[in-house]
């Protein structure tokens with residue numbers, strides 16, 4: 001083991017690795033996949049050892065400097081995935097391995113924390129009457145036994161001090177460490193009998209699990225059809241086969257109900273991977289996963305790389321969600337990685353959604369690579385909600401300038417009178433979305449980004465791209481004019497309006513502004529579900545997964561925001577959001593009602609959402625995509641150029657455009673085109689100019705080959721311009 005082959009973490013040529021000498025003092029420490037520090041181009045960089053071959057030339061071979069992490073969470077299986085990512089996403093092998101292994105952790109930090117449980121014995125409730133936070137925390141610990149201190153604090157939305165206080169009082173105690181395979185350590189939660197449709201889904205997927213090969217399935221079930229129960233049964237089956245499961249959810253903080261149901265069913269077998277974990281906690285969870293102790297991994301996008309020993313099943317809930325796509329390099333999509341990992345491990349992939357991505361549904365058509373399983377009914381014969389569309393043009397003509405139509409106002413008043421709960425949805429936060437000087441017409445914009453400021457109720461103008469904030473001016477900075485007006489409605493305006501119309505009503509608002517603090521999502525959702533709040537106002541955060549039985553009204557303040565996004569997926573996004581948010585109504589014993597306000601009531605995304613008609617939407621939208629040759633009828637690659645000097649950025653984009661055209665001729669690639677160079681949708685962010693090229697082709701492999709060829713020759717030509725490649729971009 002004299003020489004090691006290292007994949008360095010720098011944006012270099014895709015597959016290239018470099019040879020280093022292994023100094024004698026590192027001989028015993030170094031292993032395959034160790035994370036090392038090596039000299040590279042005059043500085044020290046990190047990399048991963050991927051082999052021990054001899055270098056072709058022995059001159060100029062440098063020494064490995066040191067070992068940073070002896071055994072990161074990598075293995076041969078994940079290495080194969082990394083190699084696949086290189087050719088699929090055009091990232092370097094070092095970047096792919098880094099993305100899979102995550103950031104390094106000194107093993108000293110990796111202390112295994114014991115889970116906490118409520119101490120036995122009765123205690124006087126009155127003791128906690130003055131300590132509401134401790135009370136909430138104790139309730140949380142009872143609902144989800146086995147959380148660590150910080151997990152429990154995050155769940156209850158309190159600080160660690162509150163948990164410490166409960167430990168000191170003896171009301172909480174540490175659970176004894178659970179043995180491996182402690183599947184039966186928890187009392188089984190009451191398991192409901194399956195509905196007929198669930199039964200059919202489970203039996204079909206159970207067969208797939210027992211079959212020897214990999215397979216992929218789309219579980220298309222309407223909102224409230226009980227997809228989660230199907231997942232739970234399949235997981236049980238997989239655990240019985242002594243294999244492990246990865247379950248992906250769009251964002252773990254938004255799915256406390258799901259986490260609770262998983263813990264109730266599988267107890268300590270569940271490992272949670274999410275961004276709120278400390279490095280030590282993450283390390284401990286991954287160690288449990290690698291050892292096969294935690295056989296059910298529940299997490300967001302990056303949990304797809306969990307180092308399970310024998311992967312049997314991958315479930316992706318709300319598979320249409322864009323959060324499964326990573327927007328930094330490597331710009332992978334967890335769904336595609338899942339299919340690859342499943343192929344490597346002969347595992348089964350289940351993609352669940354009420355509104356599948358077009359790409360997924362068309363793969364599930366007859367002859368496609370996915371099997372299709374459909375659930376058309378809600379559990380317990382509950383009805384899908386009645387959806388009404390309100391034409392805002394008519395409201396205006398009738399003299400109603402409020403943001404609430406008469407119908408929505410009346411419906412809300414009715415719910416408040418009956419003590420039922422309502423959700424109001426608007427996919428835009430803040431108070432007003434544009435601030436304009438009426439004298440010169442100047443729009444207040446972020447000085448660093450080419451984007452208009454949003455006015456917030458605290459009087460600040462905020463840039464939603466870079467976070468930059470400025471005081472709202474009283475006079476126009478351009479012309480000195482004194483009539484500055486704001487337009488456009490955000491969630492804060494909706495909140496003000498509800499409070500004005502219904503002064504006694506208890507309102508909660510959930511958007512990026514109210515959920516910045518750790519644990520605040522859970523706290524807000526808990527308060528809405530169990531407290532006396534009657535109305536929840538929010539952005540897309542409230543559209544997914546919520547299962548709150550008392551909600552009988554959903555109001556969509558404006559369906560037009562997503563509809564008019566400059567993106568070919570705007571209609572799809574709109575249909576998905578409307579269907580998902582409408583699906584929050586009527587999940588209990590009382591039927592639900594939905595009111596959608598729009599200036600475009602004839603649009604097919606809105607009408608098909610009204611009729612709960614996924615297939616109707618699918619066929620209409622596919623016809624549009626076909627005629628414009630957009631995905632899924634073609635493949636795209638976005639190449640983004642950014643830099644401080646616009647001239648350099650344009651020159652780099654131009655140069656790439658020429659090289660790509662040339663490579664296309666040389667490699668005789670057919671059925672493809674280059675769009676651009678053109679300024680990106682947002683032409684400047686944080687002072688960096690942004691230009692882009694789009695490659696569009698009928699074969700993904702062909703355009704990837706072109707981009708890879710040009711990256712090899714031109715990747716580092718413009719030193720001041722960053723080039724980033726996005727294969728199958730979700731944002732253009």
Ligand SMILES: Nc1ncnc2c1ncn2[C@@H]1O[C@H](COP(=O)(O)OP(=O)(O)OP(=O)(O)O)[C@@H](O)[C@H]1O
Pocket residue numbers: 192193194195198221222223224225226227228229353354379380544545546547583
């Ligand atoms: N077989 C069953 N019997 C009784 N209740 C059930 C059954 N299956 C699921 N439920 C309940 O039905 C409700 C809806 O289930 P679930 O949240 O899994 O729906 P879903 O299909 O994931 O919906 P969405 O797509 O809207 O998130 C939950 O409250 C769940 O506990």
Ligand SMILES: [Zn+2]
Pocket residue numbers: 446447448449463464465466467468686
């Ligand atoms: Zn900005």
